[in-house]
Amino acid sequence: MNALAQLFDRLQTTIFDKTAVRDLVTTVTFLLVLLVLRAVIRRTILQRNDLPAEVKRRWLVTLRNVALIITLVGLVTIWAHELQTLAVSLVAIAAAIVLATKEMILCLMGSIYRTSTNVFTVGDRIEVAGIKGQVIDTNLLSFTITESSHVQASKGTVGRGVTLPNSVLLSNPLYNETMLGTFVVQTIHINIERNDDWQRAESVLLTAAHVVVDEYRDELQRHAREVAMSYALETPTLEPRLRISLDDREEIGLHLQLPVPLGQRARIEQRLIRDYLLGMQAATAP
Secondary structure, three states: OOOHHHHHHHHHHHHOOHHHHHHHHHHHHHHHHHHHHHHHHHHHHOOOOOOOHHHHHHHHEEEEHHHHHHHHHHHHHHHHHHHHHHHHHHHHHHHHHHHHHHHHHHHHHHHHHHHHHHHOOOOOOOEOOOEEEEEEEEEEOEEEEEEEOOOOOOOOOOOOOOEEOOOOHHOOEEEOOOOOOOOOEEEEEEEEEEOHHHHHHHHHHHHHHHHHOOOHHHHHHHHHHHHHHHHHOOOOOOOOOEEEEOOOOOOEEEEEEEEEEEOHHHHHHHHHHHHHHHHHHHHHHH
């Protein structure tokens, strides 16, 4: 109680202090100038017809976050003397404030981690805490992704916008599918009975996969060369591959791996499954 009373007395003294009045005028002027500059820059970005929509959205998000940081730094600088005076009284309740704002502090730390490591940015396709999708917004406390439309047996609704706190980045691994470019290796799992013709199934799957890859082979080869040069990696696989597993006593597992463009994984997977079913049906037809 004594600490709160001292804090209240200091606030009363500060209100009628000439220095506080000067800082108040400076704060109002600073905020007005910052708002005008932000509005002008935002309008300029929106009027740029030569920029793609995704680039505009990324620039607008960056502008908002930079303006917020400048606002915080400016206010702290302007009121530094008053903040220093009040710091003595705030020590008594600092522990309570830390406990009350623990989650917010973790979110800010997650934002610093995300920015300093450049783990992802707007437009990237990521997976974190079991949620997969494309990043559409980031700020100091959270980030928003649109859920992947990939079919899941246990999920009836997809394509939703999901907002996650930045604190999840400190305790969960993050998978960035776009870090190495616009192609990823997709794996399709198909199980057949032990007495089925697995050689025929392998041939049908690989034939269908080669037909799909041939449609974008030139772009895939160019992407592979860029990845090898930019990240000093070995040239990624360009041809479909199929692995066979015998993990189940009654089934044979066929695991088809092939490079696919981002955003087309679900469509290509469904196409290959249909081609496989049609090929097996044709093989067993009299």
